[in-house]
Amino acid sequence: MLSKAQIKYIQSLQHKKYRQKFSQFIAEGDKIVQELLRFRLDSVVAVYATGIWLEQHKPLLPGDNAQLELVTVEEGILKQISSLSTPNHAIALVKMFPAPGKIELKGKVTIALENLQDPGNMGTIIRIADWFGVSQVICSKDTVDPYNAKSIQATMGSFARIPVYETDLQSLFEAQKDVPVYAATLHGKDITTFPPIKEGVILIGNESRGLSEAIVKASSHEITIPRIGHAESLNAAIATGIICGRLLL
Amino acid sequence: MLSKAQIKYIQSLQHKKYRQKFSQFIAEGDKIVQELLRFRLDSVVAVYATGIWLEQHKPLLPGDNAQLELVTVEEGILKQISSLSTPNHAIALVKMFPAPGKIELKGKVTIALENLQDPGNMGTIIRIADWFGVSQVICSKDTVDPYNAKSIQATMGSFARIPVYETDLQSLFEAQKDVPVYAATLHGKDITTFPPIKEGVILIGNESRGLSEAIVKASSHEITIPRIGHAESLNAAIATGIICGRLLL
Known part of the structure; x- marks a missing residue:
């Protein structure tokens, strides 16, 4: 379940101002959420998904003692927190990837x-x-x-x-x-x-x-x-x- | 001025079925209408545009004895006949380019x-x-x-x-x-x-x-x-x- 305050917070991240304020953003969609769990698990704060999606993607999800919050939500709520016209079955709340102190161009x-x-x-x-x-x-x-x-x-x-x-x-x-x-x-x-x-x-x-x-x-x-x-x-x-x-x- | 029937006809061309039935289509936007007048004048049946647009593009428009119909319309009407969320200042009604009897691949x-x-x-x-x-x-x-x-x-x-x-x-x-x-x-x-x-x-x-x-x-x-x-x-x-x-x- 998501509280009203959580829904409001997630919706606020549709705006650059709040993304920058909280250093978090929303990534929507089956594919991108899977890729984040595979390649950037440390950055994922929470996954909001339908029960079916969470069941189907169990092998990707970390164990109980992980920092990651897994929340089963109904499609109606996904629609509410999605910023896309065709909402997805899974949405991730993600910490912005930290910028390096110095951007290195050499050798790249x-x-x-x-x-x-x-x-x-x-x-x-x-x-x-x-x-x-x-x-x-x-x-x-x-x-x-x-x-x-x-x-x-x-x-x-x-x-x-x-x-x-x-x-x-x-x-x-x-x-x-x-x-x-x-x-x-x-x-x-x-x-x-x-x-x-x-x-x-x-x-x-x-x-x-x-x-x-x-x-x-x-x-x-x-x-x-x-x-x-x-x-x-x-x-x-x-x-x-x-x-x-x-x-x- | 555009009659209600004309508006209805133009709107119908948003659907493939009617484009195929009448072999005509709608091209929207300043740039594409200009290019059609330059490169495909024979195919353009009518231009619906604001008075300012028609004035600004006079050099491109053909003389009085041309087949082409030029219609000054208000922005509200353009909005009505446009199928895009950001309507343009000019819309052209165009005959579909005729398909060749045989599509030639040789030398191309x-x-x-x-x-x-x-x-x-x-x-x-x-x-x-x-x-x-x-x-x-x-x-x-x-x-x-x-x-x-x-x-x-x-x-x-x-x-x-x-x-x-x-x-x-x-x-x-x-x-x-x-x-x-x-x-x-x-x-x-x-x-x-x-x-x-x-x-x-x-x-x-x-x-x-x-x-x-x-x-x-x-x-x-x-x-x-x-x-x-x-x-x-x-x-x-x-x-x-x-x-x-x-x-x-």
């Missing part, structure tokens, strides 16, 4: 996002990062909140495996100048001329305005996906996928 | 979609096709309707340039066996081992089930994007982008 492949606005794109890019074995996703401070329910949903579980941090990108790049930064723009060097990389930052900008001039200046390379046809641009997540498909394979 | 790059279900993915793939200079998009009969408002919106105008047809894919491939078909699966040959192509079909399957066994059998190659990390799969539109980025560049 990183995807960096400047001012990305669409939560679906955010989630899809985290999923791409997980497919290509990217170490981390770093967001500028004006990027859409990756802890947004729609974003988490779009990761299809990859959220549990890929660390996502928020920082000032320009300071980050300037402090670690020996790591190459590949800025995706419409006027850079053809991506097919670059050899595959094992270290570096793939930098993607806002859906309609692209990257800011300042951040392009702080980068070491401007890269471009050659256009053969007539579309004015590509979706930001699609561009990320294509660039990973060229630079990481 | 084609994207074929089997049982794709998400209209956003459909639109995004049409936009990718337009970026990479793909000649046409061919859909199996159980694929989501490309004339769906959400799909057209996601093409960002590319809908006006890329012909999209519906047909039985298996018969199509079997009738033109000399054109290679590259089926995207999770167990095919590494895409990085293929040289760029100038002719062929890139075949993409359903978002959760992938391609059917029958259609894979009717293909000449099974191709796979190598996975370095742990995500179980990639979004269908992302996979299409990555494959185009490897096979067409």
Whole structure:
């Protein structure tokens, strides 16, 4: 059973303000809850699910002496605490993954996002990062909140495996100048001329305005996906996928 | 002014049944209406837009003796005839592009979609096709309707340039066996081992089930994007982008 106060608390986490205040967020959906139990058990505070779901996923659930709270709830209550139009059978209350004291770029492949606005794109890019074995996703401070329910949903579980941090990108790049930064723009060097990389930052900008001039200046390379046809641009997540498909394979 | 009957007719085109019955569809949004006026003027039956929009886009609009009907409508009416949650300032009524007697694969790059279900993915793939200079998009009969408002919106105008047809894919491939078909699966040959192509079909399957066994059998190659990390799969539109980025560049 969930008390009214608990329901209210969970609902409050639909807002970034409260997620930041309490350093907790809600992850919805069968797949993502399973992945969190597998890969981030220490971060899961509680699972709210139907009795059937809890029964079916027993092997994944920790023993009685674990910190994790398991709560059987009815579908009506799940609907109330869900922020999605199609509510799921399981919802997890999760502690935000702690940010490292210093974000390390050396020896890693990183995807960096400047001012990305669409939560679906955010989630899809985290999923791409997980497919290509990217170490981390770093967001500028004006990027859409990756802890947004729609974003988490779009990761299809990859959220549990890929660390996502928020920082000032320009300071980050300037402090670690020996790591190459590949800025995706419409006027850079053809991506097919670059050899595959094992270290570096793939930098993607806002859906309609692209990257800011300042951040392009702080980068070491401007890269471009050659256009053969007539579309004015590509979706930001699609561009990320294509660039990973060229630079990481 | 729009009569009640006209409003009712336009609203009816939100349903596939009526789009097929009348061979007309609705395209919403500033960008797509502009692109239709530029690239498919002959197909545009009417434009319903605010007075300001029509004034601002005068250079694109044809002279008085054109077949095209230009109708000034108030925002309230646009809201009524729009099928999107955020209505636009211009909506076009468009004749469906006529399907060719025979779909030709020879000498062309084609994207074929089997049982794709998400209209956003459909639109995004049409936009990718337009970026990479793909000649046409061919859909199996159980694929989501490309004339769906959400799909057209996601093409960002590319809908006006890329012909999209519906047909039985298996018969199509079997009738033109000399054109290679590259089926995207999770167990095919590494895409990085293929040289760029100038002719062929890139075949993409359903978002959760992938391609059917029958259609894979009717293909000449099974191709796979190598996975370095742990995500179980990639979004269908992302996979299409990555494959185009490897096979067409």
